[in-house]
Amino acid sequence: MNRMQTLRIELGERSYPIHIGSDLNAAELLAPYVTMKNVLLVTDSNVDRLYGEKVQAELGKNAASVTKFVFKAGEGSKNLATVENICRAAVRAGLDRSSVFAALGGGVCGDMTGLAAALYMRGTRYIQIPTTLLAMVDSSVGGKTGVDLPEGKNLVGAFFQPMLVLMEMNLLRTLPERELSNGFAEMVKTAVILDGELFETLERSAPELLRLSPGSPIAETVKRCCELKGQVVAKDERESNLRAILNYGHTFGHALEAVTGYTKFAHGEAVSIGMCMAADLAVSEGLMSGEEAQRQEALLREFHLPVDAGESVSPEALLNAMEHDKKSAGGKIKVVLADRIGHADVFSGIGREQIEEAVSGRL
Amino acid sequence: MNRMQTLRIELGERSYPIHIGSDLNAAELLAPYVTMKNVLLVTDSNVDRLYGEKVQAELGKNAASVTKFVFKAGEGSKNLATVENICRAAVRAGLDRSSVFAALGGGVCGDMTGLAAALYMRGTRYIQIPTTLLAMVDSSVGGKTGVDLPEGKNLVGAFFQPMLVLMEMNLLRTLPERELSNGFAEMVKTAVILDGELFETLERSAPELLRLSPGSPIAETVKRCCELKGQVVAKDERESNLRAILNYGHTFGHALEAVTGYTKFAHGEAVSIGMCMAADLAVSEGLMSGEEAQRQEALLREFHLPVDAGESVSPEALLNAMEHDKKSAGGKIKVVLADRIGHADVFSGIGREQIEEAVSGRL
Numbered sequence: 109m110n111r112m113q114t115l116r117i118e119l120g121e122r123s124y125p126i127h128i129g130s131d132l133n134a135a136e137l138l139a140p141y142v143t144m145k146n147v148l149l150v151t152d153s154n155v156d157r158l159y160g161e162k163v164q165a166e167l168g169k170n171a172a173s174v175t176k177f178v179f180k181a182g183e184g185s186k187n188l189a190t191v192e193n194i195c196r197a198a199v200r201a202g203l204d205r206s207s208v209f210a211a212l213g214g215g216v217c218g219d220m221t222g223l224a225a226a227l228y229m230r231g232t233r234y235i236q237i238p239t240t241l242l243a244m245v246d247s248s249v250g251g252k253t254g255v256d257l258p259e260g261k262n263l264v265g266a267f268f269q270p271m272l273v274l275m276e277m278n279l280l281r282t283l284p285e286r287e288l289s290n291g292f293a294e295m296v297k298t299a300v301i302l303d304g305e306l307f308e309t310l311e312r313s314a315p316e317l318l319r320l321s322p323g324s325p326i327a328e329t330v331k332r333c334c335e336l337k338g339q340v341v342a343k344d345e346r347e348s349n350l351r352a353i354l355n356y357g358h359t360f361g362h363a364l365e366a367v368t369g370y371t372k373f374a375h376g377e378a379v380s381i382g383m384c385m386a387a388d389l390a391v392s393e394g395l396m397s398g399e400e401a402q403r404q405e406a407l408l409r410e411f412h413l414p415v416d417a418g419e420s421v422s423p424e425a426l427l428n429a430m431e432h433d434k435k436s437a438g439g440k441i442k443v444v445l446a447d448r449i450g451h452a453d454v455f456s457g458i459g460r461e462q463i464e465e466a467v468s469g470r471l
Numbered sequence: 472m473n474r475m476q477t478l479r480i481e482l483g484e485r486s487y488p489i490h491i492g493s494d495l496n497a498a499e500l501l502a503p504y505v506t507m508k509n510v511l512l513v514t515d516s517n518v519d520r521l522y523g524e525k526v527q528a529e530l531g532k533n534a535a536s537v538t539k540f541v542f543k544a545g546e547g548s549k550n551l552a553t554v555e556n557i558c559r560a561a562v563r564a565g566l567d568r569s570s571v572f573a574a575l576g577g578g579v580c581g582d583m584t585g586l587a588a589a590l591y592m593r594g595t596r597y598i599q600i601p602t603t604l605l606a607m608v609d610s611s612v613g614g615k616t617g618v619d620l621p622e623g624k625n626l627v628g629a630f631f632q633p634m635l636v637l638m639e640m641n642l643l644r645t646l647p648e649r650e651l652s653n654g655f656a657e658m659v660k661t662a663v664i665l666d667g668e669l670f671e672t673l674e675r676s677a678p679e680l681l682r683l684s685p686g687s688p689i690a691e692t693v694k695r696c697c698e699l700k701g702q703v704v705a706k707d708e709r710e711s712n713l714r715a716i717l718n719y720g721h722t723f724g725h726a727l728e729a730v731t732g733y734t735k736f737a738h739g740e741a742v743s744i745g746m747c748m749a750a751d752l753a754v755s756e757g758l759m760s761g762e763e764a765q766r767q768e769a770l771l772r773e774f775h776l777p778v779d780a781g782e783s784v785s786p787e788a789l790l791n792a793m794e795h796d797k798k799s800a801g802g803k804i805k806v807v808l809a810d811r812i813g814h815a816d817v818f819s820g821i822g823r824e825q826i827e828e829a830v831s832g833r834l
Binding site: 187188189191192195196199200226227228229230231252254257258259260263264265266267346347 | 550551552554555558559562563589590591592593594615617620621622623626627628629630709710
């Protein structure tokens with residue numbers, strides 16, 4: 109194939125390109141950013157086994173030095189202690205303010221490497237090479253970096269943009285199906301809130317996309333998702349208002365993850381259930397037609413995503429968790445609802461009882 | 472007295488006021504920033520004993536809630552683990568994105584609280600109430616926040632501006648003399664690089680300033696130092712070039728602190744010796760007159776500051792440490808030298824031998 113598409117995320121002096129394709133020439137694409145520089149390549153123990161050495165070699169063709177830092181795979185590593193260890197490795201590898209961090213991995217890796225780059229010597233730069241579909245369509249655009257606290261997820265972090273994102277579709281071939289489905293949950297979300305046409309493409313091609321068939325529009329749909337998210341982020345980099353629609357399904361999803369102890373559901377699965385809750389609420393509020401809610405649910409099922417929690421979580425516990433979400437100012441619950449497939453808005457005036465009623469159908 | 476002066480640090484949308492005076496009405500001055508908000512008051516174990524309760528009460532007159540977080544006094548606490556504990560306390564105290572952190576203490580407290588505020592929920596706001604002269608004239612202006620790594624000082628941090636700095640001169644009355652001298656080292660530095668007239672004021676009033684006599688121009692000289700630093704920072708917020716002159720005496724001083732294990736010299740003392748080294752080098756390079764170097768040394772002595780290391784540090788070890796300073800790009804040593812009292816520049820072309828020669832006279 110070797111066809112490459114490039115998308116530019118427009119954020120003034122913080123703008124950056126995303127290269128998307130298969131069989132990309134990584135060394136050549138990375139060269140402008142790493143030539144003669146000391147690079148710290150950050151990856152997790154799973155990804156390292158598959159791609160660590162290869163990517164280190166590609167970076168090494170032009171970098172002055174490439175030091176690899178490997179952390180234990182999993183959300184359990186996503187804390188300030190790991191960020192500190194990344195920074196300490198950077199000191200030992202001789203990185204200075206002109207040096208570069210490279211994140212090879214999923215969202216956890218990108219979020220932590222970005223935060224380390226933001227903090228190291230009060231600000232260096234970083235490159236993202238996402239290895240999961242979720243990281244490609246979600247954490248690669250938006251500049252959200254961060255780690256968890258024992259009290260909650262992503263409570264500590266920074267808005268910090270990469271200088272390059274390299275999306276090699278072949279990396280997805282080693283991804284477990286459950287992880288792939290996770291990424292499609294975010295893609296469905298983006299389509300529902302912003303682009304009816306993308307939604308139709310996903311409906312048409314779901315089985316091929318899930319199998320990553322050679323003829324599937326995986327690169328095109330990934331690119332479109334990044335483009336759409338990029339447009340929203342460009343208008344609202346630090347998440348004051350407009351950007352809130354990107355949280356469609358997330359307020360419910362985060363709460364569901366929290367009340368189930370972050371063990372039962374992967375992020376995309378929780379978001380999938382959250383989108384169904386949002387659609388139910390939108391239908392009951394007379395905002396969305398039942399038919400469109402059905403189409404959304406059918407597409408999520410096509411991607412092998414859950415559409416209800418399938419266990420006894422109490423609606424009240426979920427609502428309490430929603431009130432503790434960091435995006436809820438002063439304890440007031442804001443929910444993002446779609447009025448049709450392709451358009452969404454933020455609603456803050458909906459009563460707690462209506463929300464409880466809507467979520468109870470999915471618990 | 473109850474005379475208050477207000478200085479505004481001009482940084483566009485990140486501009487903020489500094490109120491300077493004695494017997495200030497803290498509650499009234501803090502009200503616009505904390506009314507109806509949840510506040511986390513961060514302070515160290517020493518300052519807490521002296522002022523913790525009082526400041527908590529002043530904040531509490533208008534805040535929705537004020538929770539106090541106390542960390543163990545000393546540079547040993549200045550790490551990411553403490554920042555994490557501050558953020559965890561913030562979660563437990565119910566702080567959200569619209570809440571406020573308040574730093575009551577010296578540089579360590581301000582640097583960590585600022586970093587916690589920068590990172591908590593990817594960015595809240597903070598207020599500084601400095602209790603040391605060094606924190607007033609140095610860390611209150613410039614937006615540098617950060618913590619140490621085992622590998623070196625201030626290696627992890629962010630540029631992040633407070634929304635208010637409240638400088639109550641009475642707080643200095645409980646400060647040990649050695650700490651007071653530390654602050655005067657930074658004031659002498661500011662005068663040497665930027666303002667000959669301020670230097671003369673310091674020469675005239677050193678004994679009264681050191682005793683904090685009622686008639687001494689302490690508030691005026693503190694204000695002038697903040698104003699001068701503010702002007703430099705306004706032109707170069709993220710330390711690309713111009714701001715580098717603020718490091719006068721610091722490249723030598725940091726190296727001296729590092730090679731003596733951060734135990735022998737307080738920061739201001741190391742900077743004092745560093746300024747003498749810089750002046751010796753400037754004289755030997757034909758940039759500064761010997762007479763002006765003498766005036767600088769005499770003023771530092773007046774403030775009871777050391778002018779040589781008084782122990783056998785090898786010039787070579789010092790130079791090696793200078794090369795590891797995070798401001799030295801690619802291992803090249805940049806030094807800030809004054810050509811006369813009131814003006815300084817950055818020099819990067821000076822040979823290692825010349826620098827070794829100059830520092831050896833102070834070791």
